Amino acid sequence: MKITEHIQQAKDTLISFEILPPLKGKDISSIYNHLDPLMEFNPSWVNVTYHRSETIIKKKEDGSFEKVPIRKRPGTVGICAAIMNHYGVDAVPHIICGGFTKPDTEDALIDLNFLGIQNVLVLRGDAEKHAPGFEPEKGGHRFAIDLLKQVSQLNNGVYLDKDIRDGGKSNFCMGVAGYPEMHLEATNYESDLKWLKAKVDAGADYIMTQMFFDNQKFFSFVKDCKAIGINVPIIPGLKPLTTKKQLSVLPPIFHIDIPKPLTNAIMQAKSDEAVRQIGIEWLIEQCKELKSFGVPVLHFYTMGKAQNTYEVVKQII
Numbered sequence: 039m040k041i042t043e044h045i046q047q048a049k050d051t052l053i054s055f056e057i058l059p060p061l062k063g064k065d066i067s068s069i070y071n072h073l074d075p076l077m078e079f080n081p082s083w084v085n086v087t088y089h090r091s092e093t094i095i096k097k098k099e100d101g102s103f104e105k106v107p108i109r110k111r112p113g114t115v116g117i118c119a120a121i122m123n124h125y126g127v128d129a130v131p132h133i134i135c136g137g138f139t140k141p142d143t144e145d146a147l148i149d150l151n152f153l154g155i156q157n158v159l160v161l162r163g164d165a166e167k168h169a170p171g172f173e174p175e176k177g178g179h180r181f182a183i184d185l186l187k188q189v190s191q192l193n194n195g196v197y198l199d200k201d202i203r204d205g206g207k208s209n210f211c212m213g214v215a216g217y218p219e220m221h222l223e224a225t226n227y228e229s230d231l232k233w234l235k236a237k238v239d240a241g242a243d244y245i246m247t248q249m250f251f252d253n254q255k256f257f258s259f260v261k262d263c264k265a266i267g268i269n270v271p272i273i274p275g276l277k278p279l280t281t282k283k284q285l286s287v288l289p290p291i292f293h294i295d296i297p298k299p300l301t302n303a304i305m306q307a308k309s310d311e312a313v314r315q316i317g318i319e320w321l322i323e324q325c326k327e328l329k330s331f332g333v334p335v336l337h338f339y340t341m342g343k344a345q346n347t348y349e350v351v352k353q354i355i
Contacts, residue, residue: 040156040211042243044082045271045334052335056085059117066120072344079351083128086114119153134163135185139177147192151208159213160186183237190241216245218259222293235266244271252297253327277339278346279317318349325354
């Protein structure tokens with residue numbers, strides 16, 4: 039079922055989760071062990087993230103050096119198929135620009151379509167580690183909107199190979215990312231909203247937001263989106279803050295502010311467990327307020343920490 043269909047048929051706020059693929063060398067049981075307790079909450083779908091390959095420099099036997107691409111985690115196609123088969127729940131793969139040529143993207147989309155996967159989250163993706171900025175793969179897309187247009191073309195039966203005529207049409211529901219506190223590379227908040235509007239105009243069916251810890255910023259974001267004609271569902275992305283280190287690590291990486299009351303409470307905590315409980319309680323209150331606001335879905339970034347998410351959701355359903 040498409041994300042938009044889930045939302046249209048819902049009688050209450052839906053729950054969904056996002057997971058990381060396991061590190062290379064681990065089997066699918068690591069995914070099942072992570073998701074098993076969360077299935078108690080009957081999530082409408084599970085997102086599966088994708089991370090581009092990293093390039094490392096290796097010394098060769100002759101003393102010279104070469105660049106070697108390293109993928110630390112497997113791709114999303116097999117994992118999504120396994121989740122859908124094992125749990126009978128929809129899986130939503132992330133598709134990204136980084137590391138993919140246009141033919142690579144088309145092949146991945148065809149595989150997903152063959153598997154009956156009807157949803158994708160379309161993202162530019164991060165720059166390579168230690169790179170000064172994002173650079174696309176040669177023959178790939180630089181911007182998420184161009185990747186979105188390729189998915190839309192396949193939905194219309196338009197393939198890269200012009201000799202394919204009357205080809206099968208895919209049926210993907212397309213999500214895109216939104217940033218209540220502005221994308222870190224945006225010129226300003228207004229221009230960021232304009233880019234988001236352009237993606238919606240290009241066919242995006244819903245918006246999934248970056249994590250945030252101040253609901254007022256999300257409420258303002260939703261209002262501003264509607265003011266410029268964005269009328270697709272906007273789904274808040276959520277994550278508990280559970281370590282003191284995150285106070286300094288998360289803001290520069292994700293371009294987010296952490297509210298002063300939350301920061302003060304965490305800094306005054308006397309133990310790691312106290313910090314974790316503060317973060318969980320904060321997110322529980324966030325979720326209750328978001329439900330009252332009428333969000334269609336509460337989407338949780340589990341980040342390999344199922345127990346934290348479990349404790350939050352247990353208190354809000």
